[in-house]
Amino acid sequence: MIKKDLSVDFLGVHFENPFCLSSSPVGNCYEMCARAFDAGWGGVVFKTIGPADFKVDEVSPRFDELQKEGTPFVAFKNMEQIAEHPLAQNLADLRKLKQNYPDKVVIASIMGPTEDDWEELARLVEEAGADMIEMNLSCPQMTSHAMGADVGTNPDLCQRYCAAVKRGSKLPMMAKMTPNITTMIPVVKACLAGGADGIALINTVKSVANVDLEKKVGLPIVNGQSAVSGLSGKAVKPIALRFLQELRSAAGLEQLPVSGIGGIETWSDAAEFILLGATTLQVTTAVMQYGYRIVEDLKNGLMHYMEEQGVDHLSDLVGQATKQIVPAEQLDRNYKVYPKIDWDKCIGCGRCFISCQDGAHQALSWDDDQRRPVFDKSKCVGCQLCALVCPVHAITLGLVEMKPGREGDPATVDVASQRLPS
Amino acid sequence: MVNDYQKEAPGLTLSTAMQEAARCLLCADAPCSKACPAGTDPARFIRSLRFQNVKGAAEVIRENNALGAVCARVCPTERYCESACPRGKIDRPIRIGDLQRYITDMEASLGMKILKPGKDTGKKVAIVGAGPAGLQAATTLRQRGVAVTIFEAKQKAGGYLTTGIPEYRLPQAIVDHEVARIVDLGVDLRCGVRVGKDVSLDQLKQDYDAVLVTVGCQAAKQLDQLANNVCTEAAISFLARVKAGQVTASDLPDHVLVIGGGDVAMDVATTLKRLGVPHVTDVAYEEFSEFRASKTELAGTRAAGVTLIDGYQPVSAHQNQVTFKHRKVAAELTIEADKIIYAVGQRADLTGLDLDLQHNERALGAAKYHTTDPQVFAAGDIVAGDQTVVFAVQKGKEAAGEICRTLLGGNDHD
Numbered sequence: 065m066i067k068k069d070l071s072v073d074f075l076g077v078h079f080e081n082p083f084c085l086s087s088s089p090v091g092n093c094y095e096m097c098a099r100a101f102d103a104g105w106g107g108v109v110f111k112t113i114g115p116a117d118f119k120v121d122e123v124s125p126r127f128d129e130l131q132k133e134g135t136p137f138v139a140f141k142n143m144e145q146i147a148e149h150p151l152a153q154n155l156a157d158l159r160k161l162k163q164n165y166p167d168k169v170v171i172a173s174i175m176g177p178t179e180d181d182w183e184e185l186a187r188l189v190e191e192a193g194a195d196m197i198e199m200n201l202s203c204p205q206m207t208s209h210a211m212g213a214d215v216g217t218n219p220d221l222c223q224r225y226c227a228a229v230k231r232g233s234k235l236p237m238m239a240k241m242t243p244n245i246t247t248m249i250p251v252v253k254a255c256l257a258g259g260a261d262g263i264a265l266i267n268t269v270k271s272v273a274n275v276d277l278e279k280k281v282g283l284p285i286v287n288g289q290s291a292v293s294g295l296s297g298k299a300v301k302p303i304a305l306r307f308l309q310e311l312r313s314a315a316g317l318e319q320l321p322v323s324g325i326g327g328i329e330t331w332s333d334a335a336e337f338i339l340l341g342a343t344t345l346q347v348t349t350a351v352m353q354y355g356y357r358i359v360e361d362l363k364n365g366l367m368h369y370m371e372e373q374g375v376d377h378l379s380d381l382v383g384q385a386t387k388q389i390v391p392a393e394q395l396d397r398n399y400k401v402y403p404k405i406d407w408d409k410c411i412g413c414g415r416c417f418i419s420c421q422d423g424a425h426q427a428l429s430w431d432d433d434q435r436r437p438v439f440d441k442s443k444c445v446g447c448q449l450c451a452l453v454c455p456v457h458a459i460t461l462g463l464v465e466m467k468p469g470r471e472g473d474p475a476t477v478d479v480a481s482q483r484l485p486s
Numbered sequence: 487m488v489n490d491y492q493k494e495a496p497g498l499t500l501s502t503a504m505q506e507a508a509r510c511l512l513c514a515d516a517p518c519s520k521a522c523p524a525g526t527d528p529a530r531f532i533r534s535l536r537f538q539n540v541k542g543a544a545e546v547i548r549e550n551n552a553l554g555a556v557c558a559r560v561c562p563t564e565r566y567c568e569s570a571c572p573r574g575k576i577d578r579p580i581r582i583g584d585l586q587r588y589i590t591d592m593e594a595s596l597g598m599k600i601l602k603p604g605k606d607t608g609k610k611v612a613i614v615g616a617g618p619a620g621l622q623a624a625t626t627l628r629q630r631g632v633a634v635t636i637f638e639a640k641q642k643a644g645g646y647l648t649t650g651i652p653e654y655r656l657p658q659a660i661v662d663h664e665v666a667r668i669v670d671l672g673v674d675l676r677c678g679v680r681v682g683k684d685v686s687l688d689q690l691k692q693d694y695d696a697v698l699v700t701v702g703c704q705a706a707k708q709l710d711q712l713a714n715n716v717c718t719e720a721a722i723s724f725l726a727r728v729k730a731g732q733v734t735a736s737d738l739p740d741h742v743l744v745i746g747g748g749d750v751a752m753d754v755a756t757t758l759k760r761l762g763v764p765h766v767t768d769v770a771y772e773e774f775s776e777f778r779a780s781k782t783e784l785a786g787t788r789a790a791g792v793t794l795i796d797g798y799q800p801v802s803a804h805q806n807q808v809t810f811k812h813r814k815v816a817a818e819l820t821i822e823a824d825k826i827i828y829a830v831g832q833r834a835d836l837t838g839l840d841l842d843l844q845h846n847e848r849a850l851g852a853a854k855y856h857t858t859d860p861q862v863f864a865a866g867d868i869v870a871g872d873q874t875v876v877f878a879v880q881k882g883k884e885a886a887g888e889i890c891r892t893l894l895g896g897n898d899h900d
């Protein structure tokens with residue numbers, strides 16, 4: 065097995081590898097976190113701890129799942145709030161974790177309704193031995209509107225609560241952001257102004273995943289009703305990456321330390337977060353579906369990727385893709401690239417034809433006798449929808465041509481792509 | 487058919503391999519992994535593939551099995567890993583062999599070098615026979631820093647992988663690649679040297695700290711009724727000639743009779759058909775319900791158009807005519823053919839080796855892989871246990887471990 069150093073330093077804390085459980089039931093108690101450490105996770109963000117007097121009262125059932133064509137867990141919806149265990153027990157668990165796993169990183173996630181609560185919780189978790197604090201400003205299904213995602217969209221509250229946490233503790237602190245917002249920049253700047261050292265993103269996306277057609281209620285049904293609540297898993301990865309990109313390309317935030325969260329399942333998901341600027345990574349849904357064991361392939365796969373990239377430090381990869389994502393108006397619109405059909409691979413299903421007819425520009429027609437598509441270059445706009453739907457990857461990027469009247473050398477156009485091999 | 491009789495069936499593609507891996511239930515206790523005789527961990531490599539870590543998947547296979555790409559193609563998976571797959575309770579088991587083939591093909595095309603020799607221990611071992619057992623043992627010994635010389639009687643390494651299993655099931659290029667990978671670990675492979683003839687076992691005992699005998703079962707068992715019959719040929723001799731490119735369609739007559747109901751008989755019958763022989767009849771001693779051949783092989787033979795007759799045993803032969811009687815019902819059958827190939831089992835040929843194997847087998851027991859001579863060990867088909875490639879791999883691995891324990895003392899650490 066390949067061996068590579070996966071360690072990273074984040075907010076002054078050393079992680080043996082960047083993979084952490086994100087705050088959720090996967091890190092609910094000492095015993096679970098200990099098993100996760102044993103399985104190889106570098107850190108855990110313990111399930112969000114609230115003030116002693118906040119009563120958590122959960123519904124049952126509390127999850128739903130979005131499928132597409134038989135694939136389960138495309139997205140996952142949950143209606144959970146914060147830790148159900150009493151404050152004292154959570155603090156005792158944090159202490160024991162740090163004692164028994166001194167080389168692993170223990171992060172306390174906290175949340176309170178008032179400045180005093182935030183300050184007090186920060187003090188308590190530092191006392192319990194946590195290495196870092198994560199402020200949960202982003203749970204979308206709290207029963208109290210003084211806590212959660214509602215707070216996370218309010219820059220003024222965020223700044224005040226960050227400052228409160230900093231009064232309570234000297235620990236490095238990251239603020240966990242909600243994606244239920246148009247732009248994250250004002251809130252992030254407010255958090256930094258309040259004293260946050262870094263940002264964790266994202267928490268779950270407000271959603272209704274499915275509706276029961278007979279009972280006419282969203283799922284899951286809680287005694288005949290349902291509620292809007294947070295979506296996570298693979299489907300939210302693009303949303304998380306978009307916010308990561310927004311932040312790391314904003315003026316003044318280019319070096320913003322970020323812990324990336326949202327739909328991470330494979331080492332390649334993780335690498336995408338790293339390339340867009342995340343230093344550590346957090347996972348919940350994939351662990352709920354598959355267990356702690358997924359960390360084996362997260363780590364091993366990332367090591368192989370480092371080897372391929374010729375880097376010895378993960379930090380060398382952080383943010384390497386940020387600059388190549390630019391505002392739409394800056395893209396090169398002078399050329400198009402036509403599809404190239406490999407007739408040896410084509411099995412004659414006609415899916416490219418259907419998609420081009422009904423979803424693109426009718427450049428592909430169908431030869432009924434030969435059972436294969438016929439290409440009309442004059443109609444093709446080069447969108448490459450056909451290549452994306454082809455089940456046997458018989459369609460690749462072919463001829464590059466400058467649009468009429470445009471300057472440029474087609475030979476120098478960089479169209480190489482993993483999804484659409486040229 | 488005639489022209490591509492050698493061609494292997496196409497393997498999975500990236501998309502179809504990912505779809506197959508997605509069918510895996512990722513079971514908690516992975517019965518498939520427990521069912522592999524060589525301790526390969528299919529659950530682990532399928533999970534790695536599923537999570538897009540194809541290189542990690544290749545590491546899981548290769549570090550456990552020096553012949554991973556061979557086993558992917560020839561393992562009777564229906565009897566081992568796939569028989570245990572809980573997915574079979576929903577529809578059909580995961581195609582574990584095909585996934586292993588995809589992953590090891592990727593390993594080769596990515597040029598991965600996974601195996602590494604261990605730190606030199608100063609010990610050296612001679613291995614007699616470069617079949618699967620000898621090749622795996624050589625790998626394990628090199629991984630533990632033991633110097634290895636393999637003496638192989640034939641001009642090419644591989645044992646039955648090279649001279650038995652037909653090209654369309656196991657391309658020689660795959661075997662050569664696996665052998666090259668093993669030689670790359672610093673194994674001194676000497677082909678064309680028959681121990682007991684070109685060099686004596688005593689000489690090896692003098693020159694090496696230990697000798698491992700993995701000579702396989704390279705002699706054909708005979709049928710008394712066919713003794714000295716000029717129309718007959720042993721299956722392994724025929725298959726070896728085909729593999730060496732010495733048989734062409736024009737050499738073959740119109741009707742060939744094959745006797746036997748195991749995988750070797752199926753290989754002969756299918757090969758004949760693929761070579762273009764119009765009439766191939768296979769008569770098996772076993773009835774279909776008790777067939778020894780794997781279901782896949784049997785299905786392949788049927789698909790190739792072989793006439794299969796089960797439950798008959800040969801009672802007499804006159805030149806190119808063989809008469810069979812049904813073992814259980816009153817029925818007799820006389821078949822006249824232009825050529826008769828018998829596949830009724832193989833046995834060890836220990837000429838010049840002075841080894842005492844009871845019934846060609848050493849019982850696995852307290853003295854695992856030891857012979858009566860403390861310096862000489864044995865593994866592969868000549869010791870007890872299934873006679874399959876994956877078992878040969880496992881026996882080779884274990885024998886190497888036993889040799890290390892004997893030479894180096896201490897624990898057998900994998």
Ligand SMILES: Cc1cc2nc3c(=O)[nH]c(=O)nc-3n(C[C@H](O)[C@H](O)[C@H](O)COP(=O)(O)OP(=O)(O)OC[C@H]3O[C@@H](n4cnc5c(N)ncnc54)[C@H](O)[C@@H]3O)c2cc1C
Nearest residue numbers: 615617618619639645646650681701702866867873874875
């Ligand atoms: C036609 C056929 C098809 C088969 N199909 C399958 C299959 O699909 N799946 C499966 O799992 N198994 C299959 N098997 C069985 C499998 O090939 C054997 O179980 C396996 O090869 C045994 O490995 P081995 O290393 O013990 O011996 P072998 O493969 O028999 O190798 C022994 C080697 O030792 C050499 N040797 C012998 N004597 C000497 C000597 N005195 N000095 C030097 N070298 C010597 C031989 O030349 C040979 O290279 C098949 C066998 C045959 C014959």
Ligand SMILES: Cc1cc2nc3c(=O)[nH]c(=O)nc-3n(C[C@H](O)[C@H](O)[C@H](O)COP(=O)(O)O)c2cc1C
Nearest residue numbers: 086087088112142266267296297326327347348349
């Ligand atoms: C069941 C469940 C409970 C969660 N509880 C919390 C929580 O207590 N605190 C918190 O900050 N985030 C919580 N989250 C959000 C996750 O930590 C994470 O931000 C989100 O699920 C996206 O990551 P993922 O796609 O890997 O699951 C929870 C998520 C789920 C699915």
Ligand code: SF4
Nearest residue numbers: 420444445447448450
């Ligand atoms: S690239 Fe777009 S327009 Fe051109 S053939 Fe394909 S689907 Fe049609």
